[in-house]
Amino acid sequence: MCVTAHYIDNEWVLRKRVLNFCPISSHRGVDIGKALEMCLLKRGMESNIFTITVDNASVNDVAVAYLKSKFANWENSILKGKWLHVRCTAHVINLIVPDGLSHIGNSVDHVRVAVKYIRQSPQRLTKFKEFAEIEKCMSTNSLILDVPTRWNSTYLMLETAQKYERAFGRYDNEESHYREDLDKTGVLTSTDWANVRRLAKFLEHFYELTLKVSGTLHVTANGFLDDITFIDAILNNCLCSDKDKDLVSMANLMKSKFDKYCGGLKNCNMATIVASVLDLRNKFEFIEVLLGDMYGNIEMKSMCAIIKASLVELYEDYVSIYAPEPTSMCDFSDSPSSSNKRSKSVVMEPSSMLKEKVRMEMKRRKSESIIQDSKSELDTYLNEDVEDD
Template sequence: MVEPGGLGDDMTEEEMRVYEEEQRKIDEYEKEKEMEQRPTRRQMKKRSPMWDHFSEVLVDGMLKFGKCKHCNRDIKAVSEVNGTSALKSHFNTCKYNPHNDKNKNQGTLQVIQGESPSVHKFDPEALRKDIAKMIIVDELPFAFTEKAGFREVMSIACPRFNMPSRRTCTRDVVKVYFEERAKLKLFFKQSCQRVCLTTDGWTSQTQDCYMTVTTHFIDPEWNLHKKIISFFLVKGHKGDDIGKAIEKCLMEWGIKNVMTITIDNASANDGGVGYIRKKMIKTGNSIAEGKYFHMRCAAHIINLIVTDGLKELDESIKRVRAVVRYIRHGPSRITRFKELAQLEKVDSEAFLSLDVCTRWNSTYLMLATAINFEKVFARYEEEDPLYTLDLTSEKGPGIPVDSDWENATKMAEFLGQFYHLTLSVSATLHVTMNQFVMDIAEINVVLEEWADSDDILRKTMAKKMQDKYDKYWGRWHEEVENEKGKGKGKKKEEENVNMFVFAATVLDPRFKLSNFTKLAIEELYGELNGGKAWEAVKTFMHALFEEYKAKYAPSDVSKHVGAPQSEPTQKREGRKLLSRINKKWRVGADGEASMSKSEFEKYLHEENEVNRDDFNILKWWKDNASRFPTLARMARDVLAVPVSTVASESAFSTSGRILNEFRTSLTPFMVQALVCAQDWLRGSITINIEEDEEELLRLEKELIEELGSTNSSKSKASSSKSVCKPSGVVPSCPPPSST
């Protein structure tokens, strides 16, 4: 303010107001100058741990708010008013705070389109475990979690999750392996009565010899399972080495009761099975004194039979293989061949596939598809001059002629029987044992028909294949079944079909010990030897039932079906009346014992089930197990026996992908953990990781058509919306572009 008597006496009100405003600004400026000249106080370091989770928000240079690093919310943080109390209160209630122990069990409401709202709980430990399972099941590298793409996806999907390193993933994978192993081991101890084994060997890229052991069993709910329990390095290939390795594996898993071991026909494998058989007999855990402990791989025997027959058609197969290889050599040839196939109106879903010379089943698939394109090959020969030059050169086998295509047709028809038999015996998701007798009898009928054919080729092929067939399946040696030894000195040429195969047929309620089964056995061995085999099968079944009854039936199963049963009461001495009535009940008027029918006899005397293709034998036994408890236990053991080692061989496909050229440094333990854990986690779900070329081409074609139609519709829409410019008097509109 201006003092009285000063300049203010001569000023107007407006001048006075301006003067005071200017004076105020001068005072503020001088005050700021004075503050700048004062020595500044050093800012104290924030001591509250809350600032590790909040960012400072300054307003006019003064601290006003703290921004939460987890939810980005601003919380008041004025030191004179709020301090850090408000920050701490928010920290303890923040939904996105991973350090909040009080809200660990509180979920977040999650809404997914098309589904009802659900509560989602963030569990980093469960997420880490699932990532380990993903690495196992999908055969991913341990460093997958360190990939930039996956980390970017996870930062959007779950920003609170801290991605594990490759070493952490390795530890998590091993942890999952041990957890799943403990579950399976407990199941074997509590719920599995007896297992069947398959085993085979494999050599890795580093020339290390691995061996796999797979268990097959039926659980109490009558579901068939296969579980790989071991995948380990083998030190030697001798019989004792194989036997000791299997014995060690069984001891680690606590498995004592083994029904059979299915293995191929190598002599070393015979020694290994013999070693395990002796151990089982010594401990009293074998069935039928271990005489039928060894089950020979049916797929391996089929391969031996077919290989002998293919030698007769070697030249024709080479020519068909050569033309298929020529067409598949380049994309332009494939495209032109497909165009000619459309012109010839060849309707075939399958396209040409090149076989692997050592795998007859791939040869069958090659022939089965190639014969459908016979006319297309003839037309392609006219259009491509290099086709003839390449195939008729010095190294070429020549162009297939009519006789070659005729031979290929006959071979495809013939091999089809063995191909479908191989698929039948190689199944792992359903029982194969009960149909095996019928399958090999069917092959015998086909071989006999070809042997009686007027066609020289068919007759020659059937003769060679019949010799190999008879060696393993077609001959019955009565003296082999009569000997009481454990297989000592027994030759492969004098070996019968494993009797458990016939037992599985009898335990099929569609067949039993019926005339149908008898006729099938006679077709298999002939009328004379078939009768001997039939009697041996009946004797074996009764003996097997009595053995199971003695081992597993309750001691008080009386004892007679239909006899009066007393309710459990307190123990009473001298039940003379009950014993006398039971004695009279068992003895008839003629003085001969009139015991009631046994459980096995009751089963045989019941009417057979209708022979349908969709018949579920495991469901039938599940429904009738209470009526036939001893037979049901037999069925659980016998029906679980696999007739081929395909289940074990499938592990080698997995191990080949896991232990590839980029991961050869994996230790044997880690390889076993990955192979076994993958099998346990996948369970019965079959996952095909191989790409189907035909399916990819079809999808690509559909995608191109879809994109083409979309672009065409957009082009038409844009052209219809275009404005026509006037030209002279008559308005004209240029036609839409063809592009």
């Protein structure tokens, strides 16, 4: 089990450190949770843990639930671990895409067989490169054979192969054994190439998004809402396609898996939504537009109310933990001056005592009014204009 910490240092630089890398004796969720708990305790990190990001294995749900029960008793645990569990976006994408690829048809298999055939022999590869030069294929990349269980390698295979379409065609025309050896299963047709180009363009969105969310030198949480909105838009566009039934079928399967992990607020960690609001370019105006496009204005308003309440809850939790002790503006009775005045009240005239009491009450009410009328830092932030990109 590898445990990696991400934190911002005193110079506001994002850091990444491996805390632990060790074998674990059990893959039960509770045991994983205990192993992670011991790692944090040994490091003296039983406070200030905000979120834990894991992949979507069911045992990890159990592990995080165990840790959440422990975090409730740890010092400075933000919201008592309420937003502790974050699902890895890159892993969600890795679950969504293969579901669709499994129903895309035979074109991917044809490319795989053809690429494998060329790469099996140095002589074939040399001949293929000669044909690529003759056909002026504008690519210097080598042919890539994918690992079928890793969709991103399938994308890279298709993306590279399509650039050599004319070279594959010339190889087929000039090498008589090509068709015989493949028994026609890897002979690529114009229909196959059309499918490959369309599929590669579709998968490119998810490949680029995977690279984006896997970044470790910059904060990625504030882009989460953009990312899931982008995926939703891509899938919806494919579902509206009336030209490619395979792509529609693929998008349907992917949309079902997407909704399972990212559909609606209930399936998202609120910390990632709040992170988008805390992006100076976004705030609530951005959230309203995105959610309005995805769910309609009525549902958007109820969602924004939930997000606002969550944001205030988080802010108040930080205030309770980190805000400096307030000066005793209200409790004048405990101040040294009031104590002296109380000791002198024995010899004060009744009229003076009454006047002092009135003055103290006036001060108390004034201080309460100032506190009630003042805006919090959060309110001030939300009311300021957004920044440009």
